[in-house]
Amino acid sequence: MLKKNEIAVVGAAETTRLGVIPDMSNIQLHADCALNAMADAGLKPSDIDGIACAGESPTNMAHYLGLTPKWVDGTAVGGCSFMIHVRHAAAAISAGLCTTVLITHGESGKSQIGLNRAPPSRQSLMGQFEMPYGVYGPPSMFTVPVLRMMKETGLTEEHLATVATIQREWSSQNPRAMMKDLCSVDDVLNSRMIAWPFRLFMCCLVTDGGGALILTSADRAKDMPQKPVYIMGTGESVETPMISQMADFTRSRAFRVAGPTAFAAAGIKHADVDHLMIYDAFAHLPIYGLEDLGFVGRGEAGPFIMERNTAPGGKLPMNTNGGGLSYTHTGMYGMFALQESVRQMRGTAPAQVKGAKISVCHGVGGMFAASGTIVFTNEA
Amino acid sequence: MSESKRPLPQPTPETKHFWEGTKAGEIRLQRCDDCANVYFPPRPFCPGCASRNVSVFAASGKARLFSYVIHHRPAPGFTPPYAIAVVELEEGPRLMTNIVGCPQTPEALPLDMALVPHFEKMNDDITLPLFQPAKG
Ligand SMILES: [Zn+2]
Numbered sequence: 001m002l003k004k005n006e007i008a009v010v011g012a013a014e015t016t017r018l019g020v021i022p023d024m025s026n027i028q029l030h031a032d033c034a035l036n037a038m039a040d041a042g043l044k045p046s047d048i049d050g051i052a053c054a055g056e057s058p059t060n061m062a063h064y065l066g067l068t069p070k071w072v073d074g075t076a077v078g079g080c081s082f083m084i085h086v087r088h089a090a091a092a093i094s095a096g097l098c099t100t101v102l103i104t105h106g107e108s109g110k111s112q113i114g115l116n117r118a119p120p121s122r123q124s125l126m127g128q129f130e131m132p133y134g135v136y137g138p139p140s141m142f143t144v145p146v147l148r149m150m151k152e153t154g155l156t157e158e159h160l161a162t163v164a165t166i167q168r169e170w171s172s173q174n175p176r177a178m179m180k181d182l183c184s185v186d187d188v189l190n191s192r193m194i195a196w197p198f199r200l201f202m203c204c205l206v207t208d209g210g211g212a213l214i215l216t217s218a219d220r221a222k223d224m225p226q227k228p229v230y231i232m233g234t235g236e237s238v239e240t241p242m243i244s245q246m247a248d249f250t251r252s253r254a255f256r257v258a259g260p261t262a263f264a265a266a267g268i269k270h271a272d273v274d275h276l277m278i279y280d281a282f283a284h285l286p287i288y289g290l291e292d293l294g295f296v297g298r299g300e301a302g303p304f305i306m307e308r309n310t311a312p313g314g315k316l317p318m319n320t321n322g323g324g325l326s327y328t329h330t331g332m333y334g335m336f337a338l339q340e341s342v343r344q345m346r347g348t349a350p351a352q353v354k355g356a357k358i359s360v361c362h363g364v365g366g367m368f369a370a371s372g373t374i375v376f377t378n379e380a
Numbered sequence: 381m382s383e384s385k386r387p388l389p390q391p392t393p394e395t396k397h398f399w400e401g402t403k404a405g406e407i408r409l410q411r412c413d414d415c416a417n418v419y420f421p422p423r424p425f426c427p428g429c430a431s432r433n434v435s436v437f438a439a440s441g442k443a444r445l446f447s448y449v450i451h452h453r454p455a456p457g458f459t460p461p462y463a464i465a466v467v468e469l470e471e472g473p474r475l476m477t478n479i480v481g482c483p484q485t486p487e488a489l490p491l492d493m494a495l496v497p498h499f500e501k502m503n504d505d506i507t508l509p510l511f512q513p514a515k516g
Contacts, residue, residue: 121390122387122388122389122390123389123390123391123392125395125421127387127389127390128389128390128391128392128395128399128421129389129421129475129476130476131387131389132386132387132388132389132508133464133465133476133477133478133508134386134451134455134457134458134462134464134478135455135464135476136451136453136454136455136456139453140449140451140453140455140464141464143449144447144448144449144464144466144476145447145466146447146449147447147448147449147491148446148447148491151491192452193452193461194451194452194453195449195450195451195452195453195464196449196450196452196461196486197449198449242421242476243466243476244466244474244475244476245420245421245474249446249447249466
């Protein structure tokens, strides 16, 4: 079994630029951040013997980057694929299948150059039982359970708006964030209606960019240039590709498997967590995440955020890069949440949480379809 | 609405009975003969116990409005704003659909509102199971 702190992140980088990058295709965005991560770790392509990626196949990336891997992982379950890659890579290194794994994400989400996305077949279950009803991208699907959540738990539109305003407080401290201007609850509630009750500022950005991580054993990490960030615990799960078939509209089963699995492996309690990332494709995701991971009770996440517990100066700083709502969101944002956790553990984040020792990074894939959770620490 | 541009389903061997059912004015579900689990979407085995002993039956059609959004952006075949809804059938399974026969507003679409099917013929092969408020 994978042991706590046995594996470390030794390289981490995003694409040189973020936001609108019309001069790079999807695969080059993967490569741009991969080259930056190798430079960060002081490694050459010949040092990498494992590759994991989503959005491009491992075959595409190994060929493009000139790698000869002896371990590959093409798990592609949406935006949390990279959390799951971290988990699989840690297990593979621990088992001796390879020594040094590169995980890449790049996505030309805004400029749409060289994307490898195919719409669901009309013969698929989603094609037969969801696509005919006017669903049109994640804003029209991921949001569908929320009215039920509001009725059953007391979640309000103001709670959802406050998720966005507080993340803007974080992004205002981040020079690389796409949206940096502070906004009010009224600004959010008066922004353009997308899919009632969701307004524009409750929905993620659409950008170009990427990020890459390099993992190796904690033993090897000692001789490498960066402060190691250890993998303390991990979890993963999937539920359903169809939002309409989510078993409970007020809870994510995938969250409730991945999160506790990671906490148990790390041997931590909620009070031990200094920094938290919860993938926020839409404003309700941190609400579900806080409740499903057990940071707060049912119906308590909205008030918890309104009471500024996750804001700058709060006891549980969350989405400190500004999140998918305000920092960047290429389509599969999970890699950017991981990058921010690593920066916080290295002590190099623009909005650094002073003295943070444990960071939890929780991702979602598809529309509550999948989940991956990583617990990081900077103490061996 | 110019309904013709909706992306219509293409039935497969495992779902053919469902789409034959909507043409006949029925919502056909499946029930496990071994554990009595009622499930959707269609498949020729029970996702509760893996039994292949399953039967097709017609649901009552009685449903309640379980959750929805009112989409404000254009989509092929739809004129915004329109509700994308999930309804819960009396027998338990939920399905995505549209709600017709009432304004597409939060006021006209209270959660748990009683609904009945409205079978909308799209072409000779496909009839979609939409829903409308139950009368009385
Ligand atoms: Zn059964």
